[in-house]
Amino acid sequence: MAQKTIEYTVGRNPEMGPDGLPAPSPLEPFDIPEPELDSEHMLINIGPQHPATHGVLRLVCELDGETVVDVTPHIGFLHSSFEKLGEYRTWNQIVPLTDRMDYLAPLIYNCAYVMGVEKLLGIEVTERCKIVRVILMELDRIFGHLLWLGTTAIDVGAFTPFLYTFQERERIYRLHEAYTGARITTSATRVGGMMADLPEGWIAQLEDFLDTFPRTLAEVHRLLTNNQILIGRTQGIGVISGEDAVNYGFTGPNLRASGVAYDVRKDNPYYDYETYDFEVPIGENGDCYDRYLVRMEEMNQSISLLRQAIARLPEGPINVEDPSVSLPSKTDCMSDMESMIHHFKLITEGITGPPGDCYFPVEASKGELGMYLVSDGGPKPVRWRVRPPSFVNISVISKLARGHLIADLIMINASLDIVLGEIDR
């Protein structure tokens, strides 16, 4: 019987150890007897109903013992044909479809969609609206990253961060609810503005969150970042080089972990992101651990962005003053004939604009989210296409997982930060 020596190496980074030395493994190398089995490959089905797939994702793995030979992802279990439904709706009626795609960061999708429509129809929104949208998008970036953090920690066996992050998510849910009335299906945006202005006291509630959230984040940092189990499970796992990552279409934190500093907010800025002071964290090794570090730092940057945006939030109208785009106020509707006509025309016909097409990318929490809209001049789109970041990211999983253990496949899947509502659409 052959003998196999198992040796654990933990920590590639000398700074990892508490005393500046390379962190040694707590386990001594040991020998295990290895039976000589000459076996065929196994076919293992994971999902679609499995908690470690983070949604209704089905992975069919070909295994040689415990080693992954190949993975075939199967998607489409949540397919609702949102893009087809969009062709049957006016521009504003599509907004509720968008937050059902990424239900982990719905406001980014609401904002990205109307930003695309406004670009296509040539509408310039007010300054207050722009900054409110920046606040909502950065808030939901934290919201999406927190879910990823909690569930990833669970996947490596750490239960406490899950409770911490979900407690913080609950506070963001309350902020959603205070503004939009809904916790997940926010539908907060309208073409040319928002459904309403921020309610009184909302900014104070947000500031309260910003004051206390960094403490929780620091605690999670302390629990996980130097944790030898996390390091052993993530360093050197699922490595992809920067060149490959671009070729495979990676965007967002996954791409930046491979050392490519591509962030739509910096490279193709919208809503004056170039005037905000923030850093784009990048990794070096492109493995699961760097993806973890990049997202942790992005949350810090989002906190800073939120503070800057609150500081420059101006007074003024939130909707554009254009009767062919924004609904008139209820008071005007009831007292002024012309406003009532505008209201009636907007509700029954919808907004129209020039024919043409438009691709509008924004930096969502998962990566580059592109809204491609095609109009023929009518009130409904000819084609509404969402460039889904998770869809492209998850397509790489078979390349990343090949040759790793099946337990690492779970970690790789977690590190990609996918949401199935948006993959399947």
Place this chain on the structure above:
Amino acid sequence: MSDEKKSGLDAVDEGPVPSDGSGPQAAGAPADKNDHPSVAALFERYGDAIRHHEVNAGDQHVVHVDPARNVAILGWLRDDAAHRYDLLSDVTAVDYGGGRPLQVVYQLWSIPNRMGLRVKCLLPVDALEIDSVVPLWNSANWLEREVYDLFGITFRGHPDLRRILMPHDYAEGHPLRKDFPLRGRFSRAEQTRRALNQDVDRFYIAAERAVGREPQEVTLPSQTASGPDEGSESGA
């Protein structure tokens, strides 16, 4: 464009009316090719393959190229040192309906130069075939599968062209085509009948079914060492 008013059961039956795409198809502003360095270079090098150039939504340049030469042109845009469109953001298609050609749309982004470009290929509805760009960008793999699934456009040379969002034995057609009804081609009864008659094997594609098909006897060391285990095994 104008919705025909329906009432009563008719409205329930048919649901809302889609945009029929009866408006103008290529509608961008006439553009100066010198506004975009890559467009000017494309006209210079592949002038005979460029069918149309327009600017949409203010500053987005769109180039329509000959579908027979898409790989050559996109490969040149990716590799040429002055352009370097290394990120293929998106591959999608647009159907305007009414027998008009389908458009395959490539969204390119150059990370080094911070520039975007949209390239379109028009395919007549009776010849929906175009060369795959997977050899250039691996990101096109799933994106082209999605276009094949939802529009029925075949990508020649694609390594694994099967349906992706719809079930792989879906028989009703390609849902995002304008002639596809919102609620599917089959009746609810037919859809239910098909769902109930599914074979378990259909959940695995052919490549997966080939793995580990042959049953095989594996003798574990513990079994050879102790005899009495056999009795407990038959009982379990």
